[in-house]
Amino acid sequence: MDYEFSKTQKILKDEAHRFLAKECPSDVVREMAEDEIGYSRDMWQKMAELDWMGIMVPEQYDGMGGSFLDMTALLSEMGYHCMQGPYFATVVMGGLCILEAANDTQKADILPPVCRGERLLSVAWVESDGTYNPEGISMTAELQGDEYLLNGTKLFVPYAHVADRLVCATRTGQRTDDNHSGITLFVVNTRQPGISIEPLITMAGDKQSAVNFKNVRVSKDNLLGQLDQGWGVLKKVLLMAAVAKCAEMIGGAQKAMDMAVPYAKGREQFGRPVGAFQAVQHHCANMLTYSDTLKFMAYQAAWRISERLPFEKEASMCKAWGSDAYRRLVALAHQVVGGMGFMEEYDLQLYFKHAKAAEQVLGDADFHRELVAQEMQM
Numbered sequence: 001m002d003y004e005f006s007k008t009q010k011i012l013k014d015e016a017h018r019f020l021a022k023e024c025p026s027d028v029v030r031e032m033a034e035d036e037i038g039y040s041r042d043m044w045q046k047m048a049e050l051d052w053m054g055i056m057v058p059e060q061y062d063g064m065g066g067s068f069l070d071m072t073a074l075l076s077e078m079g080y081h082c083m084q085g086p087y088f089a090t091v092v093m094g095g096l097c098i099l100e101a102a103n104d105t106q107k108a109d110i111l112p113p114v115c116r117g118e119r120l121l122s123v124a125w126v127e128s129d130g131t132y133n134p135e136g137i138s139m140t141a142e143l144q145g146d147e148y149l150l151n152g153t154k155l156f157v158p159y160a161h162v163a164d165r166l167v168c169a170t171r172t173g174q175r176t177d178d179n180h181s182g183i184t185l186f187v188v189n190t191r192q193p194g195i196s197i198e199p200l201i202t203m204a205g206d207k208q209s210a211v212n213f214k215n216v217r218v219s220k221d222n223l224l225g226q227l228d229q230g231w232g233v234l235k236k237v238l239l240m241a242a243v244a245k246c247a248e249m250i251g252g253a254q255k256a257m258d259m260a261v262p263y264a265k266g267r268e269q270f271g272r273p274v275g276a277f278q279a280v281q282h283h284c285a286n287m288l289t290y291s292d293t294l295k296f297m298a299y300q301a302a303w304r305i306s307e308r309l310p311f312e313k314e315a316s317m318c319k320a321w322g323s324d325a326y327r328r329l330v331a332l333a334h335q336v337v338g339g340m341g342f343m344e345e346y347d348l349q350l351y352f353k354h355a356k357a358a359e360q361v362l363g364d365a366d367f368h369r370e371l372v373a374q375e376m377q378m
Helices: 007-023 026-034 041-049 068-080 087-101 104-115 230-266 278-306 312-342 348-360 365-375
Strands: 121-124 140-144 147-158 165-171 183-189 195-200 208-219
Touching: 007 041, 007 068, 026 348, 068 087, 068 230, 068 278, 087 104, 087 121, 087 147, 087 165, 087 183, 087 230, 121 147, 140 165, 147 165, 147 183, 165 230, 183 208, 183 230, 230 278, 230 312, 230 348, 278 312, 312 348, 312 365
Parallel strands: 121 165
Antiparallel strands: 140 147, 147 208, 165 183, 195 208
16 A cells, blocks of 8 residues: 555645644643633634534535545644644544444434534543443433433543533443443433533543433434444444544654754754764664654554455554554653753643553553454454
8 A cells, every 4th residue: 555645635734734833832732731621712613614624524414525544634733733622522533423323314413513613522431440342331321212311420521521412322231241232322412401521630631521421311313323233333433533543643753753853963962962872863763663653554544444444453553552652752752852851841741741641542552452462363
C-alpha cells in the first residue's frame, strides 16, 4: 500500500494546520483545560463550516462523504496542536456508532445537526470495573410497554456535560458464557429526567464525567441496531476509535520532536550544540523510530478500515505500540530539553499529559497486546 496521503488529503491536512495554528495556540489549550465547558463554541462553529463535523458522514445526511483515512489527516493536526474538545467524542465515537448501527430514520434525525455543529454526541460504556470488555457492562434496560427503563452508572464519559445525545451500552438479556450477547445500544437524550452528570478530574484537562441513570425512560425507537446484539457494533467502533486516537498521537509525537530537535541543535554546552553529543543523538534517533513506526502501523490500519478490509489485529497492534511509543517519545523529548521542559510555561508538558491520557484511553498496551494474541489464536 501507499503510505502517502492523496492530494486532497494533503490539502485537508494543510488547511487544518493553518486553521488550528491560528485558532488553537497553546494558550487556548491551557484556557480550555481550565474552562468549565472545555471547548470554544466559536471555534466549534468554524470547524463545522469547514465540514469537519461531517467528514465521514454521507452527503445525503449533509456530510462531506469522506473516508476514515481522510479523518486521520485531520486528527493528526488536532494532536499536533493538542486540541481539547468534544470532536473525538462527537465525530469519531458517537458518529461511528450512528453510522454503523442506526437505521435510516435515526441517521436522518441525528447526523445533519451534528454536521452543522448544532448537536454533540458521546458514548457511555465504561462502568465501575474500568474494563473495555463486555462483562463490565451491567447497566440495565428493562422493557416496560413501549419504553425501556435504564438504570446504572457510566464512568469516564467524554464531554457528557455538553453532549446532547449519549450512545449507551446496556444489558437487556441474560449473560452468556462469553458475555457478548444481551448487550443493546440506545441513543439517550441527556435532558431526560433521571440523568445526573458529575465531572471527574482528569490528567490532561479533557472533560470526563460520571453519568448516573435512575429510571430513565427511553423509547423503543431509540434502540440502535439489533436487540441484544450491540457488542459487535461497539467492539468495532472502539477499535476504529483506537486507530483514530493513534492518529492524534502521531501529531502530538511530531510536535514533541519539533520542539526537542531544534533545541538540541541550538542549545550550546561545553562549546558545542548539545545535539553533537552521542547520547542526545540516540534520543533523537529513538524518537524518530517511535514516530515513524507509529505512522506506518496507524495508517495501515486506517487504510484497511477505509477499504472495508479486516482490521482488528492491525488496530490493536497500532494502539499497543502507540500507547507505549508516544509516552516514551515525549519522555525522551524531555530528556533532550532538560528541566525547562517540565515548566508549566513550556508547551512540552502539555504533550506529556496528552500522552499519558492517550496511553490509557480505549485500552492500554497490555489490553491490546492480549487482543493481538487472540487474533493470532495464541
